[in-house]
Amino acid sequence: MTIRTIAELLNAKVLCLEDKIDFDVKSAFGSDMMSDVLAFVKEQSVLITGLANPQVIRTAEMMDMSCVVFVRGKQPTPEMISLAEENGIVLLASNERMYPACGKLYQNGLSGGSIATV
Amino acid sequence: MNEPINFHFKVDGSNFISAGEASVNVKKLLRQVGIAPDIIKRVSIAMYEGEINMVIHANGGTADVNVYPDKIQIILEDVGPGIPDIDQAMQEGFSTAQDNVRSLGFGAGMGLPNMKKYTDMMKIESEVGKGTKVTMEVNIP
Ligand SMILES: Nc1ncnc2c1ncn2[C@@H]1O[C@H](COP(=O)(O)OP(=O)(O)OP(=O)(O)O)[C@@H](O)[C@H]1O
Ligand SMILES: [Mg+2]
Numbered sequence: 001m002t003i004r005t006i007a008e009l010l011n012a013k014v015l016c017l018e019d020k021i022d023f024d025v026k027s028a029f030g031s032d033m034m035s036d037v038l039a040f041v042k043e044q045s046v047l048i049t050g051l052a053n054p055q056v057i058r059t060a061e062m063m064d065m066s067c068v069v070f071v072r073g074k075q076p077t078p079e080m081i082s083l084a085e086e087n088g089i090v091l092l093a094s095n096e097r098m099y100p101a102c103g104k105l106y107q108n109g110l111s112g113g114s115i116a117t118v
Numbered sequence: 119m120n121e122p123i124n125f126h127f128k129v130d131g132s133n134f135i136s137a138g139e140a141s142v143n144v145k146k147l148l149r150q151v152g153i154a155p156d157i158i159k160r161v162s163i164a165m166y167e168g169e170i171n172m173v174i175h176a177n178g179g180t181a182d183v184n185v186y187p188d189k190i191q192i193i194l195e196d197v198g199p200g201i202p203d204i205d206q207a208m209q210e211g212f213s214t215a216q217d218n219v220r221s222l223g224f225g226a227g228m229g230l231p232n233m234k235k236y237t238d239m240m241k242i243e244s245e246v247g248k249g250t251k252v253t254m255e256v257n258i259p
Contacts, residue, residue: 035226038167051223055170058138059223061145062166064159087142 001025001110003067003090006046009104012069012094015076016085023066023090027113030102034059041065042116048105050098052076054083061087069094071101122184122191123151129169131178131196134222140181141166151185153258160236160256161190167229168194168252174219175199176250189238192254200246207242208234 003021007014014021028046031037037047037059045066049056052074060068067090070076075093076084084091094101106112125147127140145162153161165181172179176198184191201207208230215225234240237254244250 032223033220033226034223035228038163039226039228039232053222054135055138055223058142058166061142062138062159062162064155 001105001108003046003092005108006067006069006105006110007092009108010069010071010092010094010096010101012092012096015091015093016081017088017090020066020088020090025067025110027111028102028105029112030098032098037063040115042114044113046105046110048098048101050074052080054080056080057083057087057089060084060089066090067092069101071096071098120186122186125183125185127181129172129178129181129194129196131173131176131198134173137170137173138166141169144181144183147183148185148190153185153190157190157256157258161192164233164236164240164254164256165192165194167233168192168254170224171229171252172196172198174215174222174224179249187258189255189257192237192252192256194252195249196251197249200248200250201242201244202246204242204244 025045027044029041029044030048032051041063047060047065048069050072069092073095141162148158176196179196182193210231211227213225213227219225238257239255241253
């Protein structure tokens with residue numbers, strides 16, 4: 001699935017790096033807890049979250065993720081947007097709640113991927 | 119020749135906004151030195167967890183990353199409250215974090231076990247009332 005398709009399915013606004021939205025992504029992880037993102041993400045490249053603070057962007061960067069989707073209408077600050085831009089992470093913002101957002105993406109073929117075991 | 123390349127950072131404990139900055143910088147620096155991506159990922163995840171711990175549990179500290187030809191060493195030192203029972207702290211799910219920390223997305227008690235998982239060596243030295251020193255190493259094959 002492309003990031004463009006994610007944006008369309010979730011009626012999301014692209015907040016930065018619009019030129020990267022035709023990038024293909026295979027799996028995603030949804031959580032408001034960055035602790036869990038750090039502990040469970042393996043190769044998932046999309047993070048779906050209802051938390052908006054700079055650690056969301058830094059956590060995505062640590063896990064080599066390429067896209068963060070903010071749900072429930074959460075808006076990142078301009079500082080967060082430029083941090084994401086610097087690190088090559090596309091940001092999307094949607095008014096969907098977490099469950100329907102994940103459901104729509106899953107139903108359309110974006111999988112959950114596998115769990116990290118090092 | 120055997121002198122490691124050292125990256126040193128002060129980790130500000132007074133402001134959560136900047137927590138994790140040092141680890142993001144280390145990731146960039148390690149790329150510039152030409153370290154393999156899988157090694158960089160392991161080092162940066164482990165350091166990030168440790169850096170966040172210093173901010174949320176210990177009011178900040180210092181971080182040193184030493185790049186040797188055969189390994190990368192991360193040393194995180196703080197003068198925070200210390201860890202009374204290290205075995206208990208190492209258990210998945212054990213956390214003393216309060217609701218304010220959880221609302222920032224941390225405090226699931228997953229950090230220390232994750233640091234151990236992503237590194238080849240991890241040592242915690244801690245004294246209650248004095249501080250904590252975490253040393254981690256990731257081998258370069
Ligand atoms: N540098 C430190 N100084 C003092 N106490 C610490 C330090 N690092 C960890 N601890 C203690 O060890 C516990 C477990 O740490 P761990 O990183 O595993 O979980 P956490 O930080 O509480 O949550 P998470 O890492 O999942 O966000 C902490 O809750 C805290 O009590
Ligand atoms: Mg932690």
